[in-house]
Amino acid sequence: MIEKCWNEIGIQGDRSCAELNTVIHCRNCSVYTRAGRNLLERDAPENYRAEWTNLLAQTPTPVTSDRNTLPQLQRATAEFFDPLSLVIFRLGAEWLALAASTFQEITPPSPIHTLPHRSNEILLGLVNIRGELLPCISLSNLLGLERQGTHPKLLNQQGDLTRVVYSRMVVVNIQGDIWVFSVDEIEGIHRCDRHLIEEVPSVVSKAPISYTKWIVNWRNKKINYLDEELVFSTLKRRIL
CATH class of the missing domain: 2.40.50.180 (CheA-289, Domain 4)
Structure with a gap:
């Protein structure tokens, strides 16, 4: 379980963390750095490699970057979910x-x-x-x-x-x-x-x-x- 104190007392929370007086922003804190490192170094889920191997072995489907060529409903959906x-x-x-x-x-x-x-x-x-x-x-x-x-x-x-x-x-x-x-x-x-x-x-x-x-x-x-x-x-x- 990754400690996410930055969402509670850090820059994304109520900013009550005493460490903010020193580090200014959570990204400069060792807790934030350690959480990011643990996320990148965690063990892969079971069957992770097998699933990606099967996925990459499939024939790729041509994708167009021009939204105007997409069907109307698909284009509207893409625009809605594009942040x-x-x-x-x-x-x-x-x-x-x-x-x-x-x-x-x-x-x-x-x-x-x-x-x-x-x-x-x-x-x-x-x-x-x-x-x-x-x-x-x-x-x-x-x-x-x-x-x-x-x-x-x-x-x-x-x-x-x-x-x-x-x-x-x-x-x-x-x-x-x-x-x-x-x-x-x-x-x-x-x-x-x-x-x-x-x-x-x-x-x-x-x-x-x-x-x-x-x-x-x-x-x-x-x-x-x-x-x-x-x-x-x-x-x-x-x-x-």
Whole structure:
């Protein structure tokens, strides 16, 4: 039985493990490393080799990578079970997500250099990322979100210190255009099954919903999965 403490008191649980203060993430812990090694070095099940030998000896069936050539029902089934890769982050009180393929880099905050007569509430200026000056924007202002004061320490409902979070800057590439914006917290890359996705309600009052492609159910939260093409095409119109 593999000890899976990371799902209970670790990074995927309530984060109450005292070792997190030292190792930061479960993947840096010896328990996590030992569990992975035991998984890879475990004994093969009975008849495992015989089953694979018979399987590999069978005549392969041609497989097409073009889903458009598949029957309609088979194509719909393949799309339903194909998970989405997304990056979940927080702006103020709002949890949002963008396609993982749009993210190029995640960095600590860097100084923003304003542009004379060009910087405004959306285009904040330029930021130096690995020696390259890139345009830095306020995604919160573009989406019309209300910003709240952010603190690195978060408290639970009882007022007890539960975890520490830090703001980050993210670099995204949208159809060759590179932008940088700040987030108050980032949860990293997640694979989301499509059955956890909901259509956007037709009547809503929250500002970012007009830029939302889907609603994603994640850890008892409703995440606005942003339509990156709509968001950044609107951005270009607003600042150019």
